[in-house]
Amino acid sequence: xxxxxxxxxxxxxxxxDILKGVDLHIRSGxxxxxxxxxxxxxxxxxHALLGRPGYEVTGGSVTLDGEDILALTTAERASAGLFLxxxxxxxxxxxxLRDVLAASSALDGDDHDDAVLVELERIGLDPAFLDxxxxxxxxxxxxxxxxxxxxxxxxxxxxxxxxxxxGLDVDGLRLVSQRIEEAxxxxxxxxxxxxxxxxLLAELKADKVHIFSAGKVVExxxxxxxxxxxxxxxxxxxxxxxAPVKESNTGxxxxxxxx
Amino acid sequence: MFSLGRSPTITxxxxxxxxxxxxPLSTFGPQAAQELGGADWLVSRRVTSAExxxxxxxxxxxxxxxxxxxxxxxxxDDFAPTSDTSxxxxxxxxxxxxxxxxxxxxxGWVTRHECDExxxxxxxxxxxxxxxxxxxxxxxxxxxxxxxxDYFTSLNDAFVGxxxxxxxxxxxxxxxxxxxxxxxxxxxxxxxxxxxxxxGENAEVSVVEHTSSGAGNMxxxxxxxxxxxxAARLNYLSIQSLGSDAWQIGNLAARIGADGTATxxxxxxxxxxxxxxxxxxMAGQRSSSKIMAxxxxxxxxxxxxxTFQDHVAANTTSELLFKGALADEARxxxxxxxxxxxxxxxxxxxxxxxxxxxxxxxxxxxxxxxxIENNDVRCSHASTVSPIDEEQMFYLESRGVPTKTAERLxxxxxxxxxxxxxxxxxxxxxxxxxxxxxxxxxxxxAVESADEA
Numbered sequence: 001x002x003x004x005x006x007x008x009x010x011x012x013x014x015x016x017d018i019l020k021g022v023d024l025h026i027r028s029g030x031x032x033x034x035x036x037x038x039x040x041x042x043x044x045x046x047h048a049l050l051g052r053p054g055y056e057v058t059g060g061s062v063t064l065d066g067e068d069i070l071a072l073t074t075a076e077r078a079s080a081g082l083f084l085x086x087x088x089x090x091x092x093x094x095x096x097l098r099d100v101l102a103a104s105s106a107l108d109g110d111d112h113d114d115a116v117l118v119e120l121e122r123i124g125l126d127p128a129f130l131d132x133x134x135x136x137x138x139x140x141x142x143x144x145x146x147x148x149x150x151x152x153x154x155x156x157x158x159x160x161x162x163x164x165x166x167g168l169d170v171d172g173l174r175l176v177s178q179r180i181e182e183a184x185x186x187x188x189x190x191x192x193x194x195x196x197x198x199x200l201l202a203e204l205k206a207d208k209v210h211i212f213s214a215g216k217v218v219e220x221x222x223x224x225x226x227x228x229x230x231x232x233x234x235x236x237x238x239x240x241x242x243a244p245v246k247e248s249n250t251g252x253x254x255x256x257x258x259x
Numbered sequence: 260m261f262s263l264g265r266s267p268t269i270t271x272x273x274x275x276x277x278x279x280x281x282x283p284l285s286t287f288g289p290q291a292a293q294e295l296g297g298a299d300w301l302v303s304r305r306v307t308s309a310e311x312x313x314x315x316x317x318x319x320x321x322x323x324x325x326x327x328x329x330x331x332x333x334x335x336d337d338f339a340p341t342s343d344t345s346x347x348x349x350x351x352x353x354x355x356x357x358x359x360x361x362x363x364x365x366x367g368w369v370t371r372h373e374c375d376e377x378x379x380x381x382x383x384x385x386x387x388x389x390x391x392x393x394x395x396x397x398x399x400x401x402x403x404x405x406x407x408x409d410y411f412t413s414l415n416d417a418f419v420g421x422x423x424x425x426x427x428x429x430x431x432x433x434x435x436x437x438x439x440x441x442x443x444x445x446x447x448x449x450x451x452x453x454x455x456x457x458x459g460e461n462a463e464v465s466v467v468e469h470t471s472s473g474a475g476n477m478x479x480x481x482x483x484x485x486x487x488x489x490a491a492r493l494n495y496l497s498i499q500s501l502g503s504d505a506w507q508i509g510n511l512a513a514r515i516g517a518d519g520t521a522t523x524x525x526x527x528x529x530x531x532x533x534x535x536x537x538x539x540x541m542a543g544q545r546s547s548s549k550i551m552a553x554x555x556x557x558x559x560x561x562x563x564x565x566t567f568q569d570h571v572a573a574n575t576t577s578e579l580l581f582k583g584a585l586a587d588e589a590r591x592x593x594x595x596x597x598x599x600x601x602x603x604x605x606x607x608x609x610x611x612x613x614x615x616x617x618x619x620x621x622x623x624x625x626x627x628x629x630x631i632e633n634n635d636v637r638c639s640h641a642s643t644v645s646p647i648d649e650e651q652m653f654y655l656e657s658r659g660v661p662t663k664t665a666e667r668l669x670x671x672x673x674x675x676x677x678x679x680x681x682x683x684x685x686x687x688x689x690x691x692x693x694x695x696x697x698x699x700x701x702x703x704x705a706v707e708s709a710d711e712a
Contacts, residue, residue, distance in 0.1 A: 050657045078659035090654035094672025106659030
């Protein structure tokens with residue numbers, strides 16, 4: 001059993017305060033959905049947890065089984081058991097999926113071909129993806145499936161999913177959410193799923209739903225909260241006028257579920 | 260100024276007479292050219308070139324073609340031609356197999372040449388220019404001849420050792436590459452390599468030219484002439500792997516006949532100051548070229564490329580893609596010109612130079628130029644100089660790839676589209692390993708300088 005504990009986390013991006021005291025406690029096998037209006041800082045949280053350059057933590061703590069995650073490099077955080085499925089996965093020209101997995105310190109050994117081929121098939125991607133430059137010339141949905149393959153291979157203790165559902169078609173969404181749900185059941189992986197839509201949670205069963213607004217968690221409840229949000233929107237929780245924060249990873253491709 | 264005072268074709272007389280001239284005898288004067296010996300016509304050609312050279316003004320960094328370069332640090336008389344051809348077998352021959360032939364060159368002199376029997380039986384010539392029946396016609400057939408050549412090509416004209424010739428008769432297709440391994444060795448020596456590749460009508464050949472050196476101070480002045488006949492196909496790959504104290508001032512010139520194609524690849528790895536002038540002339544209608552280079556500068560290396568895509572005939576194509584990485588305090592200069600001459604309607608030309616700077620102290624200058632004298636053309640050029648992409652780094656690191664490995668992967672990936680398109684892939688590992696070794700040295704230096712700070 002592992003614990004990911006976020007306490008009072010504050011962070012700035014480009015000198016602007018974005019995270020203003022985030023508290024979250026996720027245990028192995030749990031799925032926490034994090035929902036909130038655009039610009040509330042959800043993606044900033046995901047990047048700050050992995051130590052993205054330019055995201056400066058100004059207060060609070062993050063521990064994984066008691067270890068200070070914030071003191072580690074990004075790669076060390078990944079080795080310690082954190083994974084970030086990015087909202088907009090970065091293209092890395094000429095670097096193959098095979099190269100990335102072979103070079104990951106979160107995986108033992110350097111030949112994972114057989115296991116990757118199994119995961120590619122399960123997620124509905126062609127075996128040729130093993131030898132394709134990562135995320136280059138892929139559709140939004142293919143990128144998200146590719147992220148899920150890496151998640152399945154790296155078997156993190158905790159996965160942060162930043163809008164894993166955006167860009168996926170209905171079949172892709174089902175395969176991706178099923179695969180992640182399975183990892184929570186079989187490998188006891190904990191999940192922090194940033195999403196705008198309850199459709200992700202049809203297969204990936206949330207234990208808790210948090211509402212994120214103006215840089216912190218403002219409400220926590222069971223899965224029924226997601227349905228309530230879908231029906232009524234965020235008006236109840238957004239009391240002050242939020243200055244929209246420019247999230248760095250938005251709007252590059254169409255979200256098929258956008259309202 | 261030197262003056263022969265008689266026909267330069269008479270070459271048997273000793274040149275002691277010239278020691279009476281007012282001008283002090285330069286290392287690279289006519290007498291030194293004379294002393295290289297060999298066939299009469301060649302000695303005469305060298306001497307004439309040396310005479311011309313002696314009257315030529317040395318280049319200055321105030322000239323556009325030498326701008327940004329350390330050329331004024333060069334003192335020619337610090338170097339001297341050498342006849343030393345000693346040394347162990349060249350490893351490059353083991354790396355590139357199977358081969359159709361090889362030529363081993365030491366300090367500009369051929370020490371060994373071989374050609375596959377079946378290939379030779381088809382009339383393919385692999386050897387020294389003096390042993391070729393068209394010798395005098397071949398030497399200078401693409402770059403011209405002193406005094407019509409540039410400063411250092413004139414110097415090569417005057418001091419060329421054994422020019423290497425690869426001559427493929429019309430209609431002959433040579434499957435496997437022919438490898439020319441040139442090594443320079445010694446301190447304060449100068450080496451003047453010359454390679455001439457002639458591809459007859461509708462013939463095809465692949466040539467790898469690998470240039471390496473020992474650790475000494477030296478000046479290497481290679482000239483490569485690629486003569487691609489009508490409907491002929493040439494694949495040519497140059498791997499420049501000189502020692503870190505060597506200077507290279509090279510000239511690579513290609514001329515392509517009607518419907519001919521040349522794919523020219525260059526890997527720039529070594530040298531202190533390594534310059535390559537690369538001219539490619541689309542001389543015949545519908546001729547086409549693909550020119551690509553990857554280069555990696557480390558420590559205080561300066562890598563200098565001057566490219567010229569010369570569209571003479573109609574409906575010709577040239578695509579140029581250069582990619583460079585600069586680490587430590589390395590410098591690079593790229594200056595490229597696409598020229599579309601008045602008759603070259605329907606020209607399609609591209610020129611791209613992209614550089615990743617791995618260090619704040621690295622320096623790059625990239626100057627693309629277009630000169631278009633016909634309206635019916637499609638030309639484009641692009642040039643970028645940027646640091647390594649932070650988002651790419653973060654993506655890989657978030658998968659658990661350590662920082663150094665992530666940087667190495669990104670650089671290898673950056674070069675990949677050049678490497679995968681190289682005209683000959685038999686040397687991919689050789690090039691890839693050299694890039695990795697340079698990257699490792701760069702990262703060790705970065706750690707050391709961080710420790711010092």
